[in-house]
Amino acid sequence: MGEEIKFGSFEQVVLPHLDSAYNLARWLTRNDQDAEDVVQDAYLRALRFFDGFHGGDARAWLLAIVRNTCYTWLQKNRPQEPTMVFDEEIHSEEGSSLSPETLLLQSADSQLLRQALEELPLKFREVLVLRELEGLSYKEIADVADMPIGTVMSSLARARARLRQCLTNCLTKEPQR
Amino acid sequence: MSCKDTQELLDGYLDGELDIVRGMEIESHLRRCPACSQVYENHQALRSAIRARAPYFKAPAGLHQRVRSTVRQASKAEPASRVVTWRAPWRPAWNLLGLAAALVIAVLTWSISARLWSPSADELLAQEVLSSHVRSLMANHLTDVPSSDQHTVKPWFNGKLDFSPPVKDLTNEGFPLVGGRLDYVGNRAVAALVYQRQKHFINLFIWPAFEGPGIAEKTVTRQGYNLLHWTQSGMTYWVVSDLNRGELQQFVQLVRSSAPLPTSP
Secondary structure, eight states: OOOOHHHHHHHHTTGGGGGHHHHHHHHHHOOOOHHHHHHHHHHHHHHGGGGGGSSHHHHHHHHHHHHHHHHHHHHHOOSOOOOOOOOOOOOOOOOOOHHHHHEEEEEEOHHHHHHHHSSSSHHHHHHIEEEEEEOHHHHHHHTTTOOOOOOOOOOHHHHHHHHHHHHHHHHHHHOOO | OOOHHHHHHHEEEEETTHHHHHHHHHHHHHHHOOHHHHHHHHHHHHHHHHHHSSSSOOOOHHHHHHHHHHHHHHHHHHHHHHHHHHTTHHHHHHHHHHHHHHHHHHHHHHHHHHHHHHHHHHHHHHHHHHHHHHHHHHHTTOOSOSSSSSHHHHTTTTTTTTTTTOOOGGGGGBEEEEEEEEEETTTTEEEEEEETTTEEEEEEEEEEEEEESSSOOOOOOOETTEEEEEETEEEEEEEEEEEEEHHHHHHHHHHHHSSSSOOOO
Protein backbone atom coordinates (compact mmCIF):
# COMPACT_ATOMS: atom_id res chain seq x y z
CA MET A 1 0.00 0.00 0.00
CA GLY A 2 1.45 3.39 -0.93
CA GLU A 3 2.03 5.53 2.13
CA GLU A 4 -0.04 8.42 0.75
CA ILE A 5 -2.98 6.15 0.04
CA LYS A 6 -2.62 4.52 3.41
CA PHE A 7 -2.58 7.84 5.21
CA GLY A 8 -5.51 9.01 3.12
CA SER A 9 -7.79 6.14 4.11
CA PHE A 10 -6.52 6.16 7.69
CA GLU A 11 -7.49 9.79 7.88
CA GLN A 12 -10.96 9.05 6.54
CA VAL A 13 -11.62 5.96 8.60
CA VAL A 14 -9.95 6.53 11.97
CA LEU A 15 -9.50 10.26 12.48
CA PRO A 16 -13.24 11.01 12.69
CA HIS A 17 -13.39 9.04 15.96
CA LEU A 18 -11.06 11.39 17.77
CA ASP A 19 -13.77 12.54 20.20
CA SER A 20 -14.57 8.98 21.25
CA ALA A 21 -10.88 8.23 21.64
CA TYR A 22 -10.33 11.30 23.78
CA ASN A 23 -13.45 10.77 25.87
CA LEU A 24 -12.38 7.23 26.77
CA ALA A 25 -8.78 8.24 27.45
CA ARG A 26 -9.93 11.19 29.56
CA TRP A 27 -12.18 9.00 31.70
CA LEU A 28 -9.53 6.34 32.16
CA THR A 29 -6.65 8.71 32.97
CA ARG A 30 -8.79 11.42 34.64
CA ASN A 31 -6.45 14.10 33.38
CA ASP A 32 -6.60 16.35 30.30
CA GLN A 33 -2.94 16.39 29.42
CA ASP A 34 -2.41 12.67 30.01
CA ALA A 35 -5.44 11.90 27.89
CA GLU A 36 -4.01 13.95 25.01
CA ASP A 37 -0.70 12.10 25.22
CA VAL A 38 -2.39 8.73 25.33
CA VAL A 39 -4.60 9.56 22.36
CA GLN A 40 -1.65 10.70 20.31
CA ASP A 41 0.23 7.52 21.15
CA ALA A 42 -2.84 5.41 20.41
CA TYR A 43 -3.19 6.97 16.97
CA LEU A 44 0.41 6.13 16.17
CA ARG A 45 -0.23 2.55 17.20
CA ALA A 46 -3.42 2.49 15.19
CA LEU A 47 -1.51 3.64 12.13
CA ARG A 48 0.99 0.85 12.62
CA PHE A 49 -1.80 -1.74 12.91
CA PHE A 50 -3.94 -0.22 10.17
CA ASP A 51 -2.88 -2.80 7.59
CA GLY A 52 -4.50 -5.37 9.83
CA PHE A 53 -7.80 -3.51 9.93
CA HIS A 54 -10.11 -5.12 7.40
CA GLY A 55 -13.21 -3.02 7.63
CA GLY A 56 -15.87 -3.36 10.28
CA ASP A 57 -16.46 -0.91 13.07
CA ALA A 58 -13.50 1.47 13.04
CA ARG A 59 -14.59 3.16 16.25
CA ALA A 60 -14.60 -0.06 18.30
CA TRP A 61 -11.30 -1.04 16.69
CA LEU A 62 -9.76 2.32 17.63
CA LEU A 63 -11.21 2.27 21.15
CA ALA A 64 -9.61 -1.12 21.80
CA ILE A 65 -6.25 0.42 20.91
CA VAL A 66 -6.91 3.52 23.02
CA ARG A 67 -7.91 1.34 25.94
CA ASN A 68 -4.77 -0.79 25.70
CA THR A 69 -2.61 2.28 25.36
CA CYS A 70 -4.23 3.69 28.49
CA TYR A 71 -3.52 0.55 30.46
CA THR A 72 0.10 0.49 29.37
CA TRP A 73 0.42 4.16 30.20
CA LEU A 74 -1.19 3.75 33.62
CA GLN A 75 0.98 0.79 34.53
CA LYS A 76 4.06 2.76 33.62
CA ASN A 77 3.16 6.15 35.06
CA ARG A 78 0.85 5.31 37.95
CA PRO A 79 1.85 1.87 39.12
CA GLN A 80 0.27 2.52 42.49
CA GLU A 81 -3.19 2.76 40.90
CA PRO A 82 -4.87 -0.62 40.89
CA THR A 83 -6.24 -1.75 37.55
CA MET A 84 -7.90 -4.85 38.94
CA VAL A 85 -11.12 -4.95 40.91
CA PHE A 86 -11.51 -6.86 44.09
CA ASP A 87 -14.38 -9.26 43.97
CA GLU A 88 -16.69 -7.91 46.52
CA GLU A 89 -20.20 -8.73 47.43
CA ILE A 90 -22.67 -6.06 46.48
CA HIS A 91 -25.75 -6.30 48.56
CA SER A 92 -28.81 -7.14 46.60
CA GLU A 93 -31.30 -4.37 46.59
CA GLU A 94 -34.49 -4.41 48.50
CA GLY A 95 -37.19 -2.94 46.42
CA SER A 96 -39.91 -1.37 48.46
CA SER A 97 -37.85 0.93 50.65
CA LEU A 98 -36.01 2.43 47.71
CA SER A 99 -38.62 4.72 46.28
CA PRO A 100 -36.78 7.87 47.46
CA GLU A 101 -33.66 6.56 45.73
CA THR A 102 -35.18 7.19 42.33
CA LEU A 103 -35.72 10.82 43.26
CA LEU A 104 -32.23 11.10 44.68
CA LEU A 105 -30.66 9.70 41.52
CA GLN A 106 -32.68 12.10 39.43
CA SER A 107 -31.24 14.99 41.42
CA ALA A 108 -27.59 14.04 40.86
CA ASP A 109 -25.93 16.92 39.05
CA SER A 110 -23.11 16.94 36.54
CA GLN A 111 -20.41 17.67 39.09
CA LEU A 112 -21.43 14.84 41.39
CA LEU A 113 -21.83 12.33 38.57
CA ARG A 114 -18.38 13.15 37.31
CA GLN A 115 -16.87 12.80 40.75
CA ALA A 116 -18.67 9.51 41.46
CA LEU A 117 -17.69 8.06 38.09
CA GLU A 118 -14.08 9.11 38.54
CA GLU A 119 -13.95 7.43 41.92
CA LEU A 120 -15.08 4.08 40.48
CA PRO A 121 -12.40 1.43 39.97
CA LEU A 122 -10.93 1.54 36.48
CA LYS A 123 -12.68 -1.60 35.19
CA PHE A 124 -16.07 -0.32 36.28
CA ARG A 125 -15.50 3.15 34.88
CA GLU A 126 -14.44 1.63 31.60
CA VAL A 127 -17.55 -0.49 30.99
CA LEU A 128 -19.88 2.32 32.04
CA VAL A 129 -18.23 4.87 29.76
CA LEU A 130 -18.27 2.44 26.84
CA ARG A 131 -21.91 1.56 27.40
CA GLU A 132 -23.55 4.79 28.52
CA LEU A 133 -21.43 7.49 26.90
CA GLU A 134 -20.21 5.70 23.78
CA GLY A 135 -23.32 3.55 23.39
CA LEU A 136 -21.45 0.37 22.51
CA SER A 137 -23.21 -3.01 22.41
CA TYR A 138 -22.16 -5.86 24.71
CA LYS A 139 -20.35 -7.50 21.82
CA GLU A 140 -18.38 -4.33 21.11
CA ILE A 141 -17.60 -3.82 24.79
CA ALA A 142 -16.32 -7.39 24.97
CA ASP A 143 -13.99 -6.67 22.05
CA VAL A 144 -12.78 -3.31 23.32
CA ALA A 145 -12.32 -4.23 26.98
CA ASP A 146 -10.98 -7.68 26.13
CA MET A 147 -13.44 -9.66 28.23
CA PRO A 148 -15.72 -12.59 27.43
CA ILE A 149 -19.12 -11.35 26.26
CA GLY A 150 -20.70 -13.33 29.08
CA THR A 151 -19.12 -11.12 31.71
CA VAL A 152 -20.06 -7.78 30.19
CA MET A 153 -23.51 -7.78 31.77
CA SER A 154 -22.26 -8.76 35.22
CA SER A 155 -19.49 -6.13 35.07
CA LEU A 156 -22.03 -3.50 34.14
CA ALA A 157 -24.37 -4.66 36.89
CA ARG A 158 -21.64 -4.38 39.49
CA ALA A 159 -20.44 -1.04 38.16
CA ARG A 160 -23.94 0.40 38.26
CA ALA A 161 -24.63 -0.95 41.73
CA ARG A 162 -21.42 0.63 42.96
CA LEU A 163 -22.19 3.94 41.30
CA ARG A 164 -25.75 4.00 42.66
CA GLN A 165 -24.44 3.27 46.13
CA CYS A 166 -21.86 6.03 45.87
CA LEU A 167 -24.36 8.60 44.57
CA THR A 168 -27.02 7.85 47.16
CA ASN A 169 -24.43 7.99 49.94
CA CYS A 170 -23.21 11.38 48.78
CA LEU A 171 -26.71 12.73 48.27
CA THR A 172 -28.09 11.59 51.61
CA LYS A 173 -25.11 12.99 53.52
CA GLU A 174 -25.05 16.33 51.78
CA PRO A 175 -27.96 18.10 53.49
CA GLN A 176 -26.54 17.33 56.94
CA ARG A 177 -23.28 19.07 56.26
CA MET B 1 -39.25 -16.02 36.84
CA SER B 2 -38.12 -15.27 40.40
CA CYS B 3 -37.14 -11.86 41.78
CA LYS B 4 -33.53 -12.99 42.04
CA ASP B 5 -33.39 -14.14 38.40
CA THR B 6 -35.11 -10.97 37.28
CA GLN B 7 -32.73 -8.66 39.11
CA GLU B 8 -29.74 -10.57 37.82
CA LEU B 9 -30.91 -10.02 34.26
CA LEU B 10 -32.16 -6.48 34.75
CA ASP B 11 -29.05 -4.83 33.34
CA GLY B 12 -29.25 -6.92 30.19
CA TYR B 13 -32.92 -5.98 29.90
CA LEU B 14 -32.15 -2.29 30.40
CA ASP B 15 -29.46 -2.47 27.72
CA GLY B 16 -31.73 -4.28 25.27
CA GLU B 17 -29.35 -7.21 25.13
CA LEU B 18 -31.66 -10.06 26.15
CA ASP B 19 -33.30 -12.41 23.70
CA ILE B 20 -36.99 -11.89 23.11
CA VAL B 21 -38.10 -14.77 25.35
CA ARG B 22 -36.14 -13.55 28.36
CA GLY B 23 -37.19 -9.99 27.69
CA MET B 24 -40.85 -10.95 27.77
CA GLU B 25 -40.38 -12.95 30.93
CA ILE B 26 -38.82 -9.94 32.63
CA GLU B 27 -41.57 -7.66 31.40
CA SER B 28 -44.29 -9.87 32.76
CA HIS B 29 -42.47 -10.20 36.08
CA LEU B 30 -42.06 -6.42 36.33
CA ARG B 31 -45.77 -5.95 35.73
CA ARG B 32 -46.57 -8.24 38.63
CA CYS B 33 -43.83 -7.35 41.13
CA PRO B 34 -43.74 -3.83 42.61
CA ALA B 35 -40.41 -4.46 44.38
CA CYS B 36 -38.59 -5.43 41.19
CA SER B 37 -40.18 -2.67 39.16
CA GLN B 38 -38.95 -0.22 41.80
CA VAL B 39 -35.43 -1.56 41.33
CA TYR B 40 -35.87 -1.22 37.60
CA GLU B 41 -36.94 2.41 38.02
CA ASN B 42 -33.73 3.08 39.94
CA HIS B 43 -31.76 1.51 37.10
CA GLN B 44 -33.48 3.79 34.64
CA ALA B 45 -32.99 6.85 36.84
CA LEU B 46 -29.27 6.16 37.05
CA ARG B 47 -29.00 5.63 33.33
CA SER B 48 -30.79 8.83 32.41
CA ALA B 49 -28.75 10.78 34.96
CA ILE B 50 -25.50 9.53 33.40
CA ARG B 51 -26.63 10.05 29.83
CA ALA B 52 -28.04 13.49 30.46
CA ARG B 53 -25.52 14.95 32.86
CA ALA B 54 -22.23 13.03 33.02
CA PRO B 55 -19.66 15.01 31.04
CA TYR B 56 -18.64 13.80 27.60
CA PHE B 57 -15.09 14.96 27.01
CA LYS B 58 -14.70 16.19 23.46
CA ALA B 59 -11.22 16.34 22.03
CA PRO B 60 -9.72 19.82 22.51
CA ALA B 61 -9.39 21.89 19.34
CA GLY B 62 -5.59 21.63 19.21
CA LEU B 63 -5.53 17.86 19.53
CA HIS B 64 -7.05 17.21 16.13
CA GLN B 65 -4.29 19.12 14.38
CA ARG B 66 -1.62 17.61 16.58
CA VAL B 67 -2.71 14.02 15.97
CA ARG B 68 -3.12 14.65 12.28
CA SER B 69 0.36 16.01 11.78
CA THR B 70 1.98 13.39 14.00
CA VAL B 71 0.29 10.62 12.07
CA ARG B 72 1.24 12.18 8.76
CA GLN B 73 4.86 12.46 9.80
CA ALA B 74 4.92 8.93 11.12
CA SER B 75 3.39 7.49 7.97
CA LYS B 76 6.21 9.09 5.96
CA ALA B 77 9.00 8.16 8.34
CA GLU B 78 7.82 4.66 9.12
CA PRO B 79 9.14 2.70 6.13
CA ALA B 80 12.59 4.28 6.43
CA SER B 81 12.95 3.62 10.13
CA ARG B 82 11.86 0.03 9.65
CA VAL B 83 14.59 -0.61 7.11
CA VAL B 84 17.47 1.25 8.67
CA THR B 85 17.22 0.82 12.38
CA TRP B 86 15.16 -2.28 13.02
CA ARG B 87 16.70 -4.86 10.81
CA ALA B 88 19.36 -6.73 12.75
CA PRO B 89 20.97 -9.78 11.08
CA TRP B 90 18.91 -12.29 13.04
CA ARG B 91 15.70 -10.47 12.49
CA PRO B 92 14.45 -11.99 9.19
CA ALA B 93 14.64 -15.54 10.52
CA TRP B 94 12.97 -14.46 13.73
CA ASN B 95 10.23 -12.79 11.71
CA LEU B 96 9.63 -15.94 9.72
CA LEU B 97 9.46 -18.00 12.87
CA GLY B 98 7.00 -15.57 14.37
CA LEU B 99 4.95 -15.57 11.22
CA ALA B 100 4.85 -19.36 11.16
CA ALA B 101 3.80 -19.47 14.80
CA ALA B 102 1.14 -16.85 14.21
CA LEU B 103 -0.18 -18.84 11.26
CA VAL B 104 -0.35 -22.04 13.28
CA ILE B 105 -2.20 -20.24 16.06
CA ALA B 106 -4.54 -18.56 13.61
CA VAL B 107 -5.42 -21.86 11.93
CA LEU B 108 -5.91 -23.59 15.27
CA THR B 109 -8.14 -20.83 16.61
CA TRP B 110 -10.08 -20.76 13.40
CA SER B 111 -10.69 -24.50 13.32
CA ILE B 112 -11.59 -24.65 16.99
CA SER B 113 -13.93 -21.69 16.85
CA ALA B 114 -15.44 -22.94 13.60
CA ARG B 115 -16.22 -26.19 15.36
CA LEU B 116 -17.59 -24.37 18.38
CA TRP B 117 -19.65 -21.82 16.56
CA SER B 118 -21.01 -23.33 13.38
CA PRO B 119 -24.40 -24.67 14.40
CA SER B 120 -25.10 -28.28 13.53
CA ALA B 121 -28.32 -29.39 11.87
CA ASP B 122 -29.52 -30.48 15.30
CA GLU B 123 -28.89 -27.08 16.82
CA LEU B 124 -30.72 -25.34 13.98
CA LEU B 125 -33.67 -27.66 14.44
CA ALA B 126 -33.58 -27.07 18.20
CA GLN B 127 -33.77 -23.34 17.59
CA GLU B 128 -36.69 -23.79 15.19
CA VAL B 129 -38.53 -26.07 17.56
CA LEU B 130 -38.00 -23.69 20.45
CA SER B 131 -39.13 -20.67 18.43
CA SER B 132 -42.19 -22.56 17.34
CA HIS B 133 -42.97 -23.49 20.95
CA VAL B 134 -42.60 -19.91 22.14
CA ARG B 135 -44.68 -18.58 19.25
CA SER B 136 -47.44 -21.06 19.97
CA LEU B 137 -47.71 -19.72 23.52
CA MET B 138 -47.25 -16.10 22.56
CA ALA B 139 -49.63 -15.63 19.67
CA ASN B 140 -52.61 -17.36 21.23
CA HIS B 141 -52.37 -20.10 18.65
CA LEU B 142 -51.61 -23.14 20.71
CA THR B 143 -53.94 -25.53 18.93
CA ASP B 144 -55.87 -25.83 15.65
CA VAL B 145 -57.94 -28.65 17.07
CA PRO B 146 -58.49 -28.20 20.78
CA SER B 147 -59.47 -31.58 22.09
CA SER B 148 -58.34 -34.02 24.71
CA ASP B 149 -59.77 -36.87 22.65
CA GLN B 150 -57.10 -38.70 20.72
CA HIS B 151 -59.77 -40.00 18.35
CA THR B 152 -60.60 -36.43 17.40
CA VAL B 153 -57.06 -35.14 17.15
CA LYS B 154 -55.53 -37.97 15.11
CA PRO B 155 -58.10 -37.95 12.28
CA TRP B 156 -57.95 -34.17 12.14
CA PHE B 157 -54.47 -34.43 10.64
CA ASN B 158 -55.83 -36.59 7.76
CA GLY B 159 -55.42 -34.77 4.49
CA LYS B 160 -53.33 -32.06 6.10
CA LEU B 161 -50.16 -34.10 6.41
CA ASP B 162 -48.66 -36.87 4.28
CA PHE B 163 -48.30 -39.07 7.34
CA SER B 164 -50.41 -40.03 10.30
CA PRO B 165 -48.86 -39.09 13.61
CA PRO B 166 -49.39 -41.36 16.61
CA VAL B 167 -51.64 -39.54 19.09
CA LYS B 168 -52.23 -40.73 22.63
CA ASP B 169 -54.02 -39.02 25.46
CA LEU B 170 -51.97 -39.23 28.65
CA THR B 171 -54.50 -37.70 31.07
CA ASN B 172 -54.38 -40.70 33.38
CA GLU B 173 -50.62 -40.36 33.57
CA GLY B 174 -50.85 -36.67 34.50
CA PHE B 175 -50.21 -35.19 31.04
CA PRO B 176 -53.62 -34.36 29.53
CA LEU B 177 -53.75 -33.86 25.77
CA VAL B 178 -54.76 -30.28 24.98
CA GLY B 179 -55.00 -30.54 21.22
CA GLY B 180 -53.16 -30.61 17.93
CA ARG B 181 -51.77 -28.05 15.54
CA LEU B 182 -50.18 -27.94 12.12
CA ASP B 183 -46.72 -26.46 12.20
CA TYR B 184 -43.76 -26.01 9.93
CA VAL B 185 -40.31 -27.15 11.07
CA GLY B 186 -37.18 -28.17 9.17
CA ASN B 187 -38.73 -27.18 5.82
CA ARG B 188 -41.77 -29.41 6.10
CA ALA B 189 -45.25 -29.53 7.57
CA VAL B 190 -45.25 -31.35 10.87
CA ALA B 191 -47.73 -32.42 13.52
CA ALA B 192 -47.58 -30.57 16.82
CA LEU B 193 -49.35 -32.17 19.75
CA VAL B 194 -49.87 -30.08 22.84
CA TYR B 195 -49.91 -31.59 26.30
CA GLN B 196 -50.18 -29.95 29.65
CA ARG B 197 -48.61 -30.61 33.04
CA GLN B 198 -50.12 -28.30 35.66
CA LYS B 199 -49.39 -24.85 34.23
CA HIS B 200 -46.67 -25.99 31.84
CA PHE B 201 -47.35 -26.67 28.19
CA ILE B 202 -45.46 -29.28 26.25
CA ASN B 203 -45.18 -29.21 22.49
CA LEU B 204 -44.52 -32.57 20.86
CA PHE B 205 -43.47 -32.27 17.22
CA ILE B 206 -43.65 -35.34 14.99
CA TRP B 207 -42.61 -35.91 11.39
CA PRO B 208 -41.30 -38.82 9.34
CA ALA B 209 -37.61 -39.52 9.92
CA PHE B 210 -35.04 -39.70 7.18
CA GLU B 211 -33.76 -43.09 6.22
CA GLY B 212 -30.74 -44.07 8.22
CA PRO B 213 -29.80 -45.02 11.73
CA GLY B 214 -32.27 -43.83 14.34
CA ILE B 215 -31.29 -41.33 16.97
CA ALA B 216 -31.33 -42.32 20.60
CA GLU B 217 -32.69 -39.76 23.01
CA LYS B 218 -30.83 -36.45 23.14
CA THR B 219 -31.39 -33.59 25.53
CA VAL B 220 -30.65 -29.92 24.96
CA THR B 221 -31.27 -26.95 27.22
CA ARG B 222 -31.89 -23.62 25.56
CA GLN B 223 -32.81 -20.33 27.23
CA GLY B 224 -34.29 -22.17 30.18
CA TYR B 225 -36.30 -24.61 28.06
CA ASN B 226 -35.67 -28.32 27.91
CA LEU B 227 -35.70 -30.03 24.53
CA LEU B 228 -35.56 -33.76 23.90
CA HIS B 229 -35.55 -35.57 20.61
CA TRP B 230 -35.28 -39.06 19.23
CA THR B 231 -36.42 -41.22 16.34
CA GLN B 232 -38.66 -44.20 16.74
CA SER B 233 -40.54 -46.38 14.26
CA GLY B 234 -39.63 -44.14 11.35
CA MET B 235 -40.72 -40.93 13.04
CA THR B 236 -38.71 -38.04 14.43
CA TYR B 237 -39.93 -36.70 17.75
CA TRP B 238 -39.05 -33.35 19.35
CA VAL B 239 -40.37 -32.40 22.75
CA VAL B 240 -40.02 -28.89 24.19
CA SER B 241 -41.26 -27.33 27.41
CA ASP B 242 -40.29 -25.17 30.34
CA LEU B 243 -41.13 -28.19 32.50
CA ASN B 244 -38.24 -29.52 34.59
CA ARG B 245 -36.11 -32.17 33.01
CA GLY B 246 -37.19 -35.02 35.28
CA GLU B 247 -40.89 -34.69 34.54
CA LEU B 248 -40.24 -34.06 30.88
CA GLN B 249 -38.21 -37.26 30.78
CA GLN B 250 -41.14 -39.05 32.36
CA PHE B 251 -43.40 -37.65 29.64
CA VAL B 252 -40.98 -38.83 26.97
CA GLN B 253 -40.99 -42.36 28.39
CA LEU B 254 -44.79 -42.38 28.26
CA VAL B 255 -44.80 -41.20 24.65
CA ARG B 256 -42.15 -43.72 23.71
CA SER B 257 -43.95 -46.64 25.25
CA SER B 258 -47.24 -45.69 23.62
CA ALA B 259 -45.76 -45.19 20.16
CA PRO B 260 -46.25 -48.04 17.68
CA LEU B 261 -43.65 -50.76 17.70
CA PRO B 262 -41.25 -51.01 14.79
CA THR B 263 -42.86 -52.95 12.00
CA SER B 264 -39.78 -54.85 10.92
CA PRO B 265 -37.00 -56.25 13.08
